[in-house]
Structure formats: structure tokens, C-alpha cells
Amino acid sequence: MNHLRYPIDVFRPEYSLTADRRRALISEMAEAPGALRAAVNGLSEAQLDTAYRPGGWSVRQVVHHLADAQLNWYIRTKLALTEDKPTIKPFDEARWAELEDARRGPIEPSLVLFDGLYQRWVRLFEGLTPADWGREFLHPERGDLTIEYTLPMQVWHGHHHTAQITELRKRMGW
Numbered sequence: 001m002n003h004l005r006y007p008i009d010v011f012r013p014e015y016s017l018t019a020d021r022r023r024a025l026i027s028e029m030a031e032a033p034g035a036l037r038a039a040v041n042g043l044s045e046a047q048l049d050t051a052y053r054p055g056g057w058s059v060r061q062v063v064h065h066l067a068d069a070q071l072n073w074y075i076r077t078k079l080a081l082t083e084d085k086p087t088i089k090p091f092d093e094a095r096w097a098e099l100e101d102a103r104r105g106p107i108e109p110s111l112v113l114f115d116g117l118y119q120r121w122v123r124l125f126e127g128l129t130p131a132d133w134g135r136e137f138l139h140p141e142r143g144d145l146t147i148e149y150t151l152p153m154q155v156w157h158g159h160h161h162t163a164q165i166t167e168l169r170k171r172m173g174w
Contacts, residue, residue, distance in 0.1 A: 004054075005056065005164075007163040007164060008159055013152070014149075014152040017133070017148055025155050028155045029118060029125070032155070033114050033115035036063065036114060036158070036161075036165075037111055040063060040107060043059060043174065048060040048063075050168065050172070057097055060105070061097045062165060063110050063111065063165075064101065064107070064110045065093060066114055066161050067111075067117070068102070071113065071117055073154055074120070076088045076137060077121070077124065078124070080135045080136060080146075081135055085138060085144075087137070087138040089140075125151065133146065134146055134147070135147050
């Protein structure tokens with residue numbers, strides 16, 4: 001079952017990224033909205049309401065989760081850039097996924113949000129100085145994090161959830 005939950009494996013942290021590696025990750029990030037949109041293209045309402053794995057979220061909830069989670073991480077990035085080691089607020093993603101907008105809402109607003117958010121986030125990342133990448137924030141559950149540490153995590157997160165959808169489509173023959 002773990003392969004259904006983590007079709008591209010679990011996140012593996014990367015430390016001390018080179019400028020070339022950061023550019024490559026930012027480029028991958030720029031492609032994430034198109035990949036997500038392609039993953040859900042043509043799905044019916046019933047298919048959107050299908051769980052990607054037993055006990056997992058529906059495709060619809062996964063799409064809304066990506067918009068919610070990445071918006072939170074974008075704000076955390078901006079807080080780290082504009083405040084001195086801010087403590088950021090976690091959110092209960094499982095409970096957010098059970099709210100009405102995530103369980104039953106159309107996915108198009110989240111796809112549009114994800115696209116616009118990533119356009120801004122990519123632009124923000126492209127403009128960071130070497131010192132900016134070391135800016136820190138405190139995550140109460142994960143400890144001290146840097147912006148540099150979170151870049152590969154955010155790229156992985158987009159790939160991870162998109163793969164949950166594409167792997168479901170393959171298994172179901174959609």
C-alpha cells in the first residue's frame with residue numbers, strides 16, 4: 001500500500017544546493033501546474049471523487065490539498081524573507097481536506113490558484129540572492145528550516161500528488 005501512497009517514494013532532503021541545482025528545481029517547479037492539469041484532464045465527476053488509494057483522499061481532495069498546502073508554503077517563504085526567523089503556523093491538512101470546498105468543490109479554482117501561485121513563486125525564487133536561500137523560519141513540528149531546504153521539498157510535493165493521480169489513472173485504465 002505504501003507504493004500507492006508514495007508512488008515516487010518519500011521525500012529525501014537535499015542540503016547545500018548548488019546554483020545549478022536550484023535553477024533545475026525551479027524549472028521543475030514551473031512545470032508542475034501543467035503536469036497537474038494534464039493529470040486531471042478529462043476526468044468525470046465520479047472519477048474526481050475516486051480515492052487514489054484505499055483510505056486516501058479523492059482526486060478532487062488531492063487537487064485542493066495541493067493548492068492549500070502550496071499556498072501555505074508560499075506564505076511561509078515570504079515570511080522567512082521578510083521577518084527574522086519567524087515561527088510559522090502549521091495547518092491540519094487532513095481536516096482541511098474534509099471541508100466542503102475540498103470534498104465537493106470544483107477543481108478549476110484550485111488549478112487556477114496553483115498555476116498563478118507557482119508563477120509568482122517561481123519568479124520569487126528566481127530573484128533570490130545567495131543569502132536569501134539561507135533565510136530561516138521555525139516550523140513547530142519540523143524545527144528550523146531554510147528556504148533552500150524547502151525548495152526540493154516543494155518540487156517533490158507537486159510531483160508526489162500528481163503521481164498519485166496519474167498512477168490511479170493507469171490502474172483504473174482512465
